[in-house]
Structure formats: structure tokens, C-alpha cells
Amino acid sequence: MNIVVLVKQVPDTATERKLASDDHTLDRAASDGVINELDEYAIEEALLLKEKHGGEVTILTMGPGQATDSIRKALSMGADKAVHLVDDALHGSDALQTAYALSxxxxxxxxxxxxxxxxxxxxxxxxxxxxxAEYLGLPQLTLAGKVDIEGGDIRVQRQTDYGYDVVEARLPAVVSVVEKINEPRYPSFKLIMAAKKKPVQTLAAADAGIDPAKIGLAAATTETVDSAAAPPRAAGTIVKDEGDGGVKAADFLAEKKFV
Structure with missing residues (x-):
């Protein structure tokens, strides 16, 4: 079974994230890049399926040059190889353009x-x-909390507010997973060293047959008109308890419409 895992490098949520002042796109140089957290669960699920059914796992990443760091991290978890779609023409692509390019x-x-x-x-x-899935013309099984494959059939438990639905389809298919599906493994030293030798293929937009008129900021279907940095956090209010601290605290919460 050949499984492709889509991996995105995103800014570390523990650091401050910024938008570029000129085009209001994400300033990826302003913070450290890491693998999107939910994609780690996708990698782990692919590895579990490979261990059960055989085959290989390929990582596919669309992003700038620094996304190579996330690719190596994914390979060190146990994936077999990777493809990096990287091209300046992809800059500013929105979600729909990204899906098209990845397809x-x-x-x-x-x-x-x-x-x-x-x-x-x-x-x-x-x-x-x-x-x-729409671009590929394949079944989509979203919000999967469990995945089972038998022969050419795939069955997932799709997480809902009331529990889960059981959704079935024929392979090939596209599956998106939630964080409850597994616990991603930590790369061992052996796998980290092995990842350095695993093949990473680089694709430009033209190599993938991507129409340049369908990607990039100028052709995006969504637009950020303006942006501003978040204001600095104001100093907090200190309530001194002089026998009426409870009343002062309640008045403050009422003023802020918390109570």
C-alpha cells in the first residue's frame, strides 16, 4: 500500500506570529517553523497502516525552502521518502489554490x-x-478518529458532536484525521540518522503541471485587505483587600461584563 501524507510547516504556536507588511501574507521568517501538529497524527496513522498492511509512506510538502526541516522531521518518524513542492510562484496561494497545487x-x-x-x-x-478530494475526484473521509482498511475498502469513525459516524469508501481515498486518533511516536536516534539518507525529490510548479494562472497571491480567491499588529498587553488591575476585596473584585468583573 502506497500512502502519501501531506505535511505543512507552520510557525511555532509558542512564538509570536506576524504578517508581512507589504502583502499581509504570513511572515515565515519571523518565527521558527515546525510540523503542523495535526499532521504528526497523520504521519503516525500512515506508519501504523504501513506496519499492518505493508507498502511505503511518502511525505508531500508544499512550502518554501525552510520546509525541508519539517520534511526531515517527518522522515525521522519513519516515513520512507518525501516530495517537496517549492516554487516562488506558489507564494500567497490560499486554501483552494493549495489544494489544486497539491492535487x-x-x-x-x-x-x-x-x-x-x-x-x-x-x-x-x-x-x-x-x-x-474534489480536485482528485476521490472519496473524502474527514475528521477520522479511527481508520481500518480491509482489501480495497476503507472505513473510518468520523468524529461528531454526538459521538461518531461510520463512513466507508473504496480506495484510493483522502482521509483527514483528528488528534484523538493516536499518539505520534518520537524519532529514535537511529531513525534520525537514517532520515538524512532518505530521498527527497524537489518539484517546481512546472514539474507538477501546475497552471501558473491558478496559483499565487494575484490569483487567490481570498484577500487580506489590511492587518495590524496586536496591541501590547495592558497592565493588570490589582485589587487590594482591605476588608472589601470581594466587593471590589465583583465590581471589577461586573464592569468588564464578566458577571
Whole structure:
């Protein structure tokens, strides 16, 4: 079974994230890049399926040059190889354009299953998986908390507010996973060293047959008109208890409409 995992490098949520002042796109140089957290669950699920059914796991990343760091991290978890879609023309692509570009890159690969996280921590649109399945003309199984494959059939438990639905489809298919599906493994020293020798193929937009008129900031279907940095955090209010501290605290909360 050939499984492709889509991995996105995102700014570390522990650091301050900024938008570029000129075009209001994410300033990726302003903070450290890490693997999107939900994509680590996707990697782990792909590895578990490989261990059970055999085959290989390929990482597919669309992003700038520094995304190589996240690719190596994914390979050190146990993936077999990677493809890096990198091109300046992709800068500013929105979620729909990203899905289109990834579908074109997937067209250069052989796969039975595509796995990705249900959303990314930078954009949080949650639509790439569905849009990707539409571009590929494949079944989409979203918000999967459990995945089972038998023969050419795939069955997932789709997480809902009331529990889960059981959704079935024929392979090939696109599956997005939630964080409850597994516990991602930590790379061992042996796998970290082995990852340095695993193949990473670089694709430009033209290599994947991507139409330049369908990608990039100028052709994006969404637009950020303006942006501003968050104001500095104001100093807190100190309530001194002089026998009426409870009343003062209650008055303060009432003033702020918390109570």
C-alpha cells in the first residue's frame, strides 16, 4: 500500500506570529517553523497502516525552502521518502489554490491513500482535505478518529458532536484525521540518522503541471485587505483587600461584563 501524507510547516504556536507588511501574507521568517501538529497524527496513522498492511509512506510538502526541516522531521518518524513542492510562484496561494497545487503534485505519484491533518494551526480553514478530494475526484473521509482498511475498502469513525459516524469508501481515498486518533511516536536516534539518507525529490510548479494562472497571491480567491499588529498587553488591575476585596473584585468583573 502506497500512502502519501501531506505535511505543512507552520510557525511555532509558542512564538509570536506576524504578517508581512507589504502583502499581509504570513511572515515565515519571523518565527521558527515546525510540523503542523495535526499532521504528526497523520504521519503516525500512515506508519501504523504501513506496519499492518505493508507498502511505503511518502511525505508531500508544499512550502518554501525552510520546509525541508519539517520534511526531515517527518522522515525521522519513519516515513520512507518525501516530495517537496517549492516554487516562488506558489507564494500567497490560499486554501483552494493549495489544494489544486497539491492535487497536481499527487498526480506525479502512485498512491492508494492520502492522509492529512484536519486543519493547520496557522490558517485553520479546515477545507484543504475536502477541496483536494474534489480536485482528485476521490472519496473524502474527514475528521477520522479511527481508520481500518480491509482489501480495497476503507472505513473510518468520523468524529461528531454526538459521538461518531461510520463512513466507508473504496480506495484510493483522502482521509483527514483528528488528534484523538493516536499518539505520534518520537524519532529514535537511529531513525534520525537514517532520515538524512532518505530521498527527497524537489518539484517546481512546472514539474507538477501546475497552471501558473491558478496559483499565487494575484490569483487567490481570498484577500487580506489590511492587518495590524496586536496591541501590547495592558497592565493588570490589582485589587487590594482591605476588608472589601470581594466587593471590589465583583465590581471589577461586573464592569468588564464578566458577571
Amino acid at each position: 497536481q503534485a499527487l498526480g506525479t505519484l502512485e498512491f492508494d491513500l492520502v492522509v492529512l491533518g484536519s486543519e493547520s494551526t496557522d490558517a485553520r480553514t479546515g477545507v484543504v482535505g475536502a477541496a483536494l
